[in-house]
Amino acid sequence: MARSLFVGEREYFPGIGPIAFEGRESDNPLAFKFYDSAHVVGDKTMEEHLRFAVCYWHTFCGKGADPFGENTQIFPWDEPAEPMAAAHARMDAAFELFTKLGVPYYCFHDRDMAPEGDSVAESEANLATMVDAAAERQRATGMKLLWGTANLFGHPRYMNGAATNPDFAVVTHAAAQVKAALDATVALGGENYVFWGGREGYASLLNTNTKREIEHLAMFLHKARDYGRSIGFKGTFLVEPKPMEPSKHQYDFDAQTVIGFLRHFDLAGDFKLNVEANHATLAGHSFAHDLQMSVDAGLLGSIDANRGDPQNGWDTDQFPVDLYDAVHALLVVLAGGGLRSGGLNFDAKVRRESVDLEDIFIGHIGGMDTFARALTVAHAISGNSGIAERREARYASFDAGEGAAFERGELDLAALRDLAATAGEPAHTSGKQEWYENLVNQYL
Ligand code: XLS
Ligand code: CA
Ligand code: CA
Numbered sequence: 001m002a003r004s005l006f007v008g009e010r011e012y013f014p015g016i017g018p019i020a021f022e023g024r025e026s027d028n029p030l031a032f033k034f035y036d037s038a039h040v041v042g043d044k045t046m047e048e049h050l051r052f053a054v055c056y057w058h059t060f061c062g063k064g065a066d067p068f069g070e071n072t073q074i075f076p077w078d079e080p081a082e083p084m085a086a087a088h089a090r091m092d093a094a095f096e097l098f099t100k101l102g103v104p105y106y107c108f109h110d111r112d113m114a115p116e117g118d119s120v121a122e123s124e125a126n127l128a129t130m131v132d133a134a135a136e137r138q139r140a141t142g143m144k145l146l147w148g149t150a151n152l153f154g155h156p157r158y159m160n161g162a163a164t165n166p167d168f169a170v171v172t173h174a175a176a177q178v179k180a181a182l183d184a185t186v187a188l189g190g191e192n193y194v195f196w197g198g199r200e201g202y203a204s205l206l207n208t209n210t211k212r213e214i215e216h217l218a219m220f221l222h223k224a225r226d227y228g229r230s231i232g233f234k235g236t237f238l239v240e241p242k243p244m245e246p247s248k249h250q251y252d253f254d255a256q257t258v259i260g261f262l263r264h265f266d267l268a269g270d271f272k273l274n275v276e277a278n279h280a281t282l283a284g285h286s287f288a289h290d291l292q293m294s295v296d297a298g299l300l301g302s303i304d305a306n307r308g309d310p311q312n313g314w315d316t317d318q319f320p321v322d323l324y325d326a327v328h329a330l331l332v333v334l335a336g337g338g339l340r341s342g343g344l345n346f347d348a349k350v351r352r353e354s355v356d357l358e359d360i361f362i363g364h365i366g367g368m369d370t371f372a373r374a375l376t377v378a379h380a381i382s383g384n385s386g387i388a389e390r391r392e393a394r395y396a397s398f399d400a401g402e403g404a405a406f407e408r409g410e411l412d413l414a415a416l417r418d419l420a421a422t423a424g425e426p427a428h429t430s431g432k433q434e435w436y437e438n439l440v441n442q443y444l
Helices: 046-050 056-061 083-101 120-141 168-187 210-230 255-264 277-282 287-296 323-335 357-384 387-393 401-407 413-423 433-443
Strands: 052-055 105-109 144-149 192-195 236-239 271-276 300-304 344-346
Touching: 046 357, 052 056, 052 083, 052 357, 056 083, 056 105, 083 120, 083 357, 120 144, 120 168, 144 168, 168 192, 168 210, 192 210, 192 300, 210 236, 210 255, 236 255, 236 300, 255 271, 255 287, 271 277, 271 287, 277 287, 277 300, 287 300, 287 323, 300 323, 323 357, 323 433, 344 357, 357 387, 357 433, 387 433
Parallel strands: 052 105, 052 344, 105 144, 144 192, 192 236, 236 271, 271 300, 300 344
Antiparallel strands: none
C-alpha cells in the first residue's frame, strides 16, 4: 500500500528518505534486506502478517539516561522549552519517522504524547489537544493506532501502585488517566488498549494485603472495560505480563498468571494478552513459551517485539535481531492463526551509546528484517516440514478407543488402573527432540 510521507515544517531526519526494500545483497544500512511489505507469504502480504508498530516512548521520549548516567541522546524535537511546543515537535518527528519507515501502526502512552498538567482537567486538555493533532496526521498519512495506554508508573503518586495502591485517592487518579487515555484511543481509532502494571505489585509482603490489591486491580479493569465499551470502543483490552521491574513482584507475572487472573475475575471475554519477549525471559520463560500459553488459551492479543540480554537479568528492551528466537515465536503465532487485530510493536530502544539519529532507523530496520526473514522461514516450516503432523502423531493414542474415552471423561481412576494392569508396560517411544531441532535449522 502506498502511504503518504509526513514531513512537517521542519524535517527531523534530513538525508533519510522512505526506507526501500533493496534485498539481501544491498550494502545500504538504510534499506530493508528482507522486509518487502507487498511480498506475499502464503495468503497475505508481509505487511498484513507482521503489522509492525513503532512505540512512541522509547523512540521519541527516551534519551539514553540510565541509573548511572545522564541523557546521551540529544534530539532536535526536545529543543522547545515549553512542554506543549515540545509535544508538537515530538509528534512531527514521530510521524516523519513512522512514514519514512513505512510501518502501518504506532502505540503511545498518554504522557508520551502530551505533558501532565497541574490538574486532572489540565492533563485531559493537553492530551485532547495532542489527540486532535495526531488525528490530523493519521488522516494525512494513513497511519493507524495499534494501541493506546496510560502511564500509571512514572509520576511519584504511583510509587505504591496505581489501581493497587493502598490509598484510594491514588486509585481515582489512575482512573482519571485511564478514562482520558481510553477517550484518546477511541478518538484515534485504536484497535487495542493496553494495561501494563509496572507498579501493580509489591516491594514487601510485610506491608501489603495482596488479596485486596489483586481484587482492586480486577475491579479497576471491570470499570475501565465498562467505560471503554460505553464510549464505543470495539477493540480488545490487553494486559501485558511482566514479572518484576520496577516492582519486586508484579501481579501480572507471566502469561499463565494473567490468563488465570482474567478467567478468575470474568474478564477473559474482553481482555487478551500483550506478550513482550523481554518480559517472558525475565519470568524465566522463552518468548515462544508465553506466546504458546496465550495461543492455547485463545488469548493472544498482540506482541511487544524486542529482546533482553542473555547475561543481564533486566529489561534491556533491545531490538529483536535473533532470527532463531523470532522463528520460534512466529511458528507459534502462525499455528495459532496469526496476529489478527494485534501487531508486532517494537517496544525497543537503541543503546545509550547509539547517538546518531539514523541509529533509530537502523534499529527498526533490523527488527523488521528479522521478523520478515523469520516469517518466510516459519511459513516454510509450517507448510512443508512435517513438524506439525509429527507432533500430532505423538498423541495418536488419544484419537480413538480408550484414549479418546479418557479425553471425553468416560474413564474413572479405577478403570484407568485396570487398563494399565492388562496392557502391561507401554512402548518405549522416543521424543525425537533433536530431529525437530535439526529440521528448524535446515530451514534457516
Ligand atoms: C515496560 C512495558 C511498557 C508497556 C506499556 O516494561 O514494556 O512499555 O509496554 O506500558
Ligand atoms: Ca512492553
Ligand atoms: Ca520491556
